[in-house]
Amino acid sequence: MHQCPTCGKQLEESIRFCPDDGTPLTETAAAASARTPTGQPTKKMELQLPVVVGGRYRLEETRGGGGMASVYRAVDLTLEREVAVKLINPELRVEPEFDARFQREARIASQLADPHIVVVHDFGIDVAHGPYLVMEFLKGQSLRERLQTQGPLPLKAALQLSAQLLLALIHAHEKGIVHRDIKPDNIFLLNVSGIRLHVRVLDFGIARIYRRDDRGRPDTLTNPGAVLGTPRYMSPEQLAGQPVDVRSDLFSAGLVIHESLTGQMPYVSGKKLCELCPDAQPALQDLLDHCLKQNMNERPTSAIEVYLRLQELGKASGILLLPPGAMDKLVAARQAQEPTVEYTPKPRGLLSRRGLLIGLVLAGLLALGLAIWGIVALVKLLSPTPMPDQESLLDIKIGDSRDDVVAKLGKPQPGVQARLPGLVNGLLIREEKEPRTQQVLSWSDHQVCVLLTQDKVQAVVVRSPHKGSSGRKVKIGDSEARLVHAYSSEIPKIEALDPKDEKRGKIYHYDPLGISFEVVDEKVIATFLFPPNLGNEREKPK
Numbered sequence: 001m002h003q004c005p006t007c008g009k010q011l012e013e014s015i016r017f018c019p020d021d022g023t024p025l026t027e028t029a030a031a032a033s034a035r036t037p038t039g040q041p042t043k044k045m046e047l048q049l050p051v052v053v054g055g056r057y058r059l060e061e062t063r064g065g066g067g068m069a070s071v072y073r074a075v076d077l078t079l080e081r082e083v084a085v086k087l088i089n090p091e092l093r094v095e096p097e098f099d100a101r102f103q104r105e106a107r108i109a110s111q112l113a114d115p116h117i118v119v120v121h122d123f124g125i126d127v128a129h130g131p132y133l134v135m136e137f138l139k140g141q142s143l144r145e146r147l148q149t150q151g152p153l154p155l156k157a158a159l160q161l162s163a164q165l166l167l168a169l170i171h172a173h174e175k176g177i178v179h180r181d182i183k184p185d186n187i188f189l190l191n192v193s194g195i196r197l198h199v200r201v202l203d204f205g206i207a208r209i210y211r212r213d214d215r216g217r218p219d220t221l222t223n224p225g226a227v228l229g230t231p232r233y234m235s236p237e238q239l240a241g242q243p244v245d246v247r248s249d250l251f252s253a254g255l256v257i258h259e260s261l262t263g264q265m266p267y268v269s270g271k272k273l274c275e276l277c278p279d280a281q282p283a284l285q286d287l288l289d290h291c292l293k294q295n296m297n298e299r300p301t302s303a304i305e306v307y308l309r310l311q312e313l314g315k316a317s318g319i320l321l322l323p324p325g326a327m328d329k330l331v332a333a334r335q336a337q338e339p340t341v342e343y344t345p346k347p348r349g350l351l352s353r354r355g356l357l358i359g360l361v362l363a364g365l366l367a368l369g370l371a372i373w374g375i376v377a378l379v380k381l382l383s384p385t386p387m388p389d390q391e392s393l394l395d396i397k398i399g400d401s402r403d404d405v406v407a408k409l410g411k412p413q414p415g416v417q418a419r420l421p422g423l424v425n426g427l428l429i430r431e432e433k434e435p436r437t438q439q440v441l442s443w444s445d446h447q448v449c450v451l452l453t454q455d456k457v458q459a460v461v462v463r464s465p466h467k468g469s470s471g472r473k474v475k476i477g478d479s480e481a482r483l484v485h486a487y488s489s490e491i492p493k494i495e496a497l498d499p500k501d502e503k504r505g506k507i508y509h510y511d512p513l514g515i516s517f518e519v520v521d522e523k524v525i526a527t528f529l530f531p532p533n534l535g536n537e538r539e540k541p542k
Helices: 028-033 098-110 143-150 155-174 206-210 246-262 282-291 303-316 324-335 350-382 402-409 480-486
Strands: 051-053 057-065 069-076 081-088 120-126 130-136 140-142 187-190 199-201 438-443 448-453 456-462 493-496 506-510 515-520 523-529
Touching: 057 081, 098 120, 098 130, 140 143, 143 187, 143 246, 155 187, 155 199, 155 246, 155 303, 246 282, 246 303, 282 303, 402 438, 402 448, 402 456, 480 515, 480 523
Parallel strands: none
Antiparallel strands: 051 057, 057 069, 069 081, 081 130, 120 130, 140 187, 187 199, 438 448, 448 456, 456 523, 493 506, 506 515, 515 523
């Protein structure tokens, strides 16, 4: 039996919510974890500061903590730098395997290397004071403190926080580490210059340290029936003491993101996100609803999937979350991703250390190569497309001969040579006062047409995907954004295909270059090449 901190009623141990208002019993798990095997509460460790632990770290000021550990501001006497030391309460060391489990999990946490995860510098077991972790000393405030003092975050700041939280989860999940305790208290906002928010996630993998080994299963570190964490932010399967995986972290992340935007949990008011935060897009509501599915099998399968959807929301809000090269890497990782499993430690020895060293070196070289590739790709993307001396289409230019066209495109399909009024698949060229013999050559069932006047190219029309492209490398199927970027140095004349409904499509005319592009649904579907500065003679295609 335990007492509900909300209503004071005595409840069965299996009950995790207040029977009066349904509030999660946030104090229950921490209180249960802070008891000895006899059921007596442990005494909170009190130190007379300053004190040195590990023969190296001088604890100078208490900065926080709870029933499981205390956090101190300390000085590394060897490197003469400020650090944070988390000292595990010695009363928790009631199991023979605790110290070995602590070192194993601390070693895993120290191998995480991501700009959005707090850095673990060192760990050990002090003879007098027990297990300790040494981390970078962060200056700023937790998300919990930020919400309590200033209220919900603006949309852009919340999206930045959400993206960085997901990047931290991606890195940890790739190494088989599930956080298990994502909450505002474990998300730290740094004091950095500039207006961009910068986030560190705390206590990765630390929750596993406090869980008992399942002696019936030597290949796992945890007891499936154990429940540890903050119930308010736990997934349903974690509350039930069932096995958890990356999808449990995504459930907790969904709760934190909602709270960062609204200052409250989703189930408190019963209102939709858009009602509590008018700036939030409906797509963000859909994403959070997906993460908060009660059935873990109905949630997103990975943090990468959630991050990619956040990226689209960031674009809509004017936030660049990742450069294009890094985004391609995440997409490829998502496509190749295998089902995530719990981390299982492997036997350690000389061979495994050597293999680990080789793997780290190879991974470093691969990461360096990807970084260089991403930078080159980004520079190439942002660099203006070089201006050709004369615009072309399928490597054909105005004035080329008939023989040149046949040599580049092959033998044309049988067609009719005739004097034409000038209409060639949507491009109107008015005949001059003295009519001249015109000829139309076509390929692939008239999807590519060339208009010749006296065996000289007068116009080219392309309406289907083809190997060739314009002089600035724009081809059929490219996006409207790609077209605008390629011709960013020019000002187009934009003509709606239907003046009554501009959404049906439009044509970008670049008359000084002699080229036009028809765009429908933000995709290029046709390209027209014609003599430059024909704008005074061109009529609207019918």
